[in-house]
Amino acid sequence: MHLTAFFVFAFLFIQDCLAKPLARVVPLQDGMPDPSPSQLLEIEQRAHGTLSNMLPPANISKAGITNLQLIAFNELFEVAFFKQLLANITNEVEGFFLSEDDDRDFIVDSLSTILAQEEIHALTANNALKHVMTAQVLPCNYSFPVTSITNAIDFASTFTSVMLGTLQDITEISARNGDSALTRVVAAIIGNQGEQQGWYRVFMGKVPSETPMLTTSAREFGFSYVEQFVLPGSCPNASSIPLRAFLPLTIVEFPGPMTQDIVVTWELPDMDTARKLRYAKGKDGQFWLVYINQLNLPIVERLRFIGFDGTTVLAKARFPYEEHLLNGLTIAAVTNSSGPFANANAVAASTLYGPGVIIVN
Structure with a gap:
């Protein structure tokens, strides 16, 4: 590891x-x-x-x-x-x-x-x-x-x-x-x-x-x-209630009011999926972390895998605070598409894991 x-x-x-x-x-x-x-x-x-x-x-x-x-x-x-x-x-x-x-x-x-x-x-x-x-x-x-x-x-x-x-x-x-x-x-x-x-x-x-x-x-x-x-x-x-419940996404350490990398983690549904993802871990970019903040267009950042433990995945992505003034609530989601996304609903349609909830003040 x-x-x-x-x-x-x-x-x-x-x-x-x-x-x-x-x-x-x-x-x-x-x-x-x-x-x-x-x-x-x-x-x-x-x-x-x-x-x-x-x-x-x-x-x-x-x-x-x-x-x-x-x-x-x-x-x-x-x-x-x-x-x-x-x-x-x-x-x-x-x-x-x-x-x-x-x-x-x-x-x-x-x-x-x-x-x-x-x-x-x-x-x-x-x-x-x-x-x-x-x-x-x-x-x-x-x-x-x-x-x-x-x-x-x-x-x-x-x-x-x-x-x-x-x-x-x-x-x-x-x-x-x-x-x-x-x-x-x-x-x-x-x-x-x-x-x-x-x-x-x-x-x-x-x-x-x-x-x-x-x-x-x-x-x-x-x-x-x-x-x-x-x-x-x-x-x-x-x-x-006819709504989809996504698998949870955890923000490991919350960012402050600065641009930085953040680490996220999620649980894969089974070992077979884990083995496939572990095998492909060198191909960063198959998954993206998308941020929804205020009433702005969703922000897409490439996820980079940094670790696996059984079915638990660790990955990191850039949190571009300064470019977008990401104050208040930010909703983060792991998607299987890089977008572009027109709104939060479009992000939800491509979400695999989420929401990760970040609040910066």
């Missing part, structure tokens, strides 16, 4: 040993996803607002139904996360203790409000599905890779960035497929998520707003990102 690869594999092993999941969560609180009238009233009071009493459109396109399923799938994931985060804080689990000097009451009140607002979002999407005689999306069990309040908020900021990009794609698909009546609902959710994101960023000592144009995404990337934190076999009906 190449010396660089050895040290990277050692790094990954240590990280795996140290990273313990926050929780495996079931069931949700407040009767979710089917709260009683009294439970809904309590949710609304904590959310500082109500579930809309306007009827969803009578007809929703097939693409629009997929959009609603994805929103519900993501929002239930967020509900589970904030439920467990609040439980860890209130129970003073190690790593989640907040003193009065930390403004504990304000933080708990803020997270309680965010939790209830995510419940409203999930109910909004599921109610629209039920309105057009489609089964609502049910919650899964999840494992969250956080061990403290600080990296929990960082994780919340990351998945919110990914969702904000995904909601851009959902809005465009809704408009393109005759579901313009749903775009107002999606825009309202985007605004709320943006407000939450500003608070997470301030909590972490960052300026509230990330970039002038938030990074866009594709539905498949949003779906695949949440899938990484779902416990296998725990979803009652998420398989009914």
Whole structure:
């Protein structure tokens, strides 16, 4: 094994040993996803607002139904996360203790409000599905890779960035497929998520707003990102969502605000594929790392293989920060094509592994 690869594999092993999941969560609180009238009233009071009493459109396109399923799938994931985060804080689990000097009451009140607002979002999407005689999306069990309040908020900021990009794609698909009546609902959710994101960023000592144009995404990337934190076999009906889930891509070491090489890793599906790729490892350029950042054309960089260990692949590629001012969220994907790519959807169509999520500020 190449010396660089050895040290990277050692790094990954240590990280795996140290990273313990926050929780495996079931069931949700407040009767979710089917709260009683009294439970809904309590949710609304904590959310500082109500579930809309306007009827969803009578007809929703097939693409629009997929959009609603994805929103519900993501929002239930967020509900589970904030439920467990609040439980860890209130129970003073190690790593989640907040003193009065930390403004504990304000933080708990803020997270309680965010939790209830995510419940409203999930109910909004599921109610629209039920309105057009489609089964609502049910919650899964999840494992969250956080061990403290600080990296929990960082994780919340990351998945919110990914969702904000995904909601851009959902809005465009809704408009393109005759579901313009749903775009107002999606825009309202985007605004709320943006407000939450500003608070997470301030909590972490960052300026509230990330970039002038938030990074866009594709539905498949949003779906695949949440899938990484779902416990296998725990979803009652998420398989009914007709979106492709990519095999995961891991960024080994995150870049700073500079142009540099970054190392990525992924797991091949079987040993036969691994042997074929190992045999061809001298032919760099069969795979590419594509970056999606802000509302710019995707950036394509050649991947160079640096190591194999069984079915685990290590490769590196240039992260061209300075040429493109790659601030905020960057979505990375391993593709089997060098493009050029017109947009995030074109990248998704050629993606093998992803998304790798990079945030530079």
